[in-house]
Amino acid sequence: MxxxxxxxxxxxxxxxxxxxxxxxxxxxxxxxxxxxxxxxxxxxxxxxxxxxxxxxxxxxxxxxxxxxxxxxxxxxxxxxxxxxxxxxxxxxxxxxxxxxxxxxxxxxxxxxxxxxxxxxxxxxxxxxxxxxxxxxxxxxxxxxxxxxxxxxxxxxxxxxxxxxxxxxxxxxxxxxxxxxxxxxxxxxxxxxxxxxxxxxxxxxxxxxxxxxxxxxxxxxxxxxxxxxxxxxxxxxxxxxxxxxxxxxxxxxxxxxxxxxxVTDLVPQVAVPHNVDQVVDVTEVAGTVVDQVFIGSCTNGRFEDLQEAGEVLGDRKFSDDVRVLVIPASRTEYLKALQAGLIEQFVRAGALVEAPCCGPCMGGSFGLIASGEVSFSTSNRNFRGRQGSVEGKVYLGSAATAAATAIRGEITDPREVR
The missing domain is CATH 3.30.499.10 (Aconitase, domain 3)
Structure with a gap:
């Protein structure tokens, strides 16, 4: 059958x-x-x-x-x-x-x-x-x-x-x-x-x-x-x-x-506090963020870091944003290291951490405080997921995260030239 x-x-x-x-x-x-x-x-x-x-x-x-x-x-x-x-x-x-x-x-x-x-x-x-x-x-x-x-x-x-x-x-x-x-x-x-x-x-x-x-x-x-x-x-x-x-x-x-x-698909963003609350990036562009997290089992692979690096180029991340980059594994970290991505992120102002879950579940480091906003490449944006229940988490791709970290506000990565 x-x-x-x-x-x-x-x-x-x-x-x-x-x-x-x-x-x-x-x-x-x-x-x-x-x-x-x-x-x-x-x-x-x-x-x-x-x-x-x-x-x-x-x-x-x-x-x-x-x-x-x-x-x-x-x-x-x-x-x-x-x-x-x-x-x-x-x-x-x-x-x-x-x-x-x-x-x-x-x-x-x-x-x-x-x-x-x-x-x-x-x-x-x-x-x-x-x-x-x-x-x-x-x-x-x-x-x-x-x-x-x-x-x-x-x-x-x-x-x-x-x-x-x-x-x-x-x-x-x-x-x-x-x-x-x-x-x-x-x-x-x-x-x-x-x-x-x-x-x-x-x-x-x-x-x-x-x-x-x-x-x-x-x-x-x-x-x-x-x-x-x-x-x-x-x-x-x-x-x-x-x-x-x-x-x-x-x-x-x-x-x-x-x-x-997907021909006409544009960058998507999940807005607080549910993963199915998804909008085109243009609908939330300009939202000021305090932290950007690039990593997790969802988007912490070399290909994701490479995508973020391509958007970043020789720019710096905004001084008003804490940028955390966490490769998903030692293998992915080494790929990024050998490709020069780790140095690129550090020179741009990011903290690059050892491979782990990091702020994804809100139980370790990299937490956000009340009233703060995180843009994350991880998989969940529930209330309190990355720290304070009074914080907000937006989800998107590594490209959108990098563009957001550069400008300090949610940004369509296609606009960063």
């Missing part, structure tokens, strides 16, 4: 044909835990009588939310997780590599057709590699750590079919914000958002990661791009390519189908 890519992945992993809506116990290919949610998952593992994890080679552990440890509590939590990793024989990337989602992909821990879970909502980013990836709670993660499987209700799929060619300084972040605007924050609840069309086919992995990363922002259980040559080239160098014919059948059944043409 015809199936979506999600139905095909679950059918292959379960050893029988399954359809959307069925509840199945499926084995997981990988399980990711980090320093915020990992400790509770480990606690649940022990509460369930766990002694040895199901397969230490399939568990991905690293610290990224509060690194280096920014409090005694964070230090104690990380210490406990290090002990657990040693006792269980789990390779711990610790604080050395960067943001969990970026590291999981670039270290080849995900392959097409995998089912991967993570104790973080943006685990859906791994769908850029053609996997079904989703965030789970700590109790579910504790169960998976012990048994290596988990109950799932196989999701229905929404198809986002994208065609056309982007204008200069418009890209994947603008696209996904535009999609979220239409589908809304709960329009894809417990569904897979499948990204297809010639725009997606020609998009690099960095852009695909951005789109899949934000599937959760419309309620999606997962985001996924059918694996192709772009996927192969990215994964084969990491030892993660598995040659599978993974694509939805032409007559597969979708919950809904949405067509997008």
């Amino acid at each position: 015809a199936g979506t890519i999600t139905e095909k992945i679950f059918s292959a992993r379960c050893g029988r044909e399954v359809k959307a809506g069925e509840v199945v116990m499926a084995p997981v290919s990988g399980a990711m835990i980090h320093d915020i949610t990992g400790p509770l998952a480990i606690e649940k593992f022990y509460e369930m009588g766990g002694e040895k994890v199901f397969d230490p080679a399939k568990i991905i552990m690293l610290f990224d939310h509060q690194v280096p440890a920014d409090s005694l509590n964070a230090a104690e939590i990380q210490k406990k997780m290090r002990i657990f990793a040693k006792e269980q024989g789990i390779h711990n990337y610790d604080i050395k590599e960067g943001v969990c989602h970026q590291v999981t992909l670039e270290k080849g821990r995900v392959s097409p057709g995998d089912i991967v879970i993570g104790s973080d909502s943006h685990t859906c980013m791994y769908g850029a590699a053609g996997a079904f990836a989703t965030g789970v709670g700590s109790t579910d993660m504790g169960f998976a750590l012990r048994y290596g499987c988990l109950y799932f209700r196989v999701p229905e799929s929404i198809r986002a079919h994208v065609t056309g060619r982007f204008q200069k300084r418009v890209g994947a972040k603008d696209l996904i914000l535009n999609i979220i605007k239409e589908i809304t924050v709960d329009g894809a609840t417990y569904k897979t958002v499948e990204f297809t069309g010639d725009t997606i086919s020609s998009m690099n992995m960095a852009g695909r990661m951005t789109c899949c990363n934000m599937a959760i922002e419309m309620g999606g259980k997962a985001g996924i791009v059918p694996p192709d040559q772009v996927t192969r080239e990215y994964l084969s160098g990491r030892g993660a390519w598995r040659d599978e014919n993974l694509a939805s059948d032409p007559d597969a059944v979708y919950a809904s189908w949405h067509d997008y043409d």
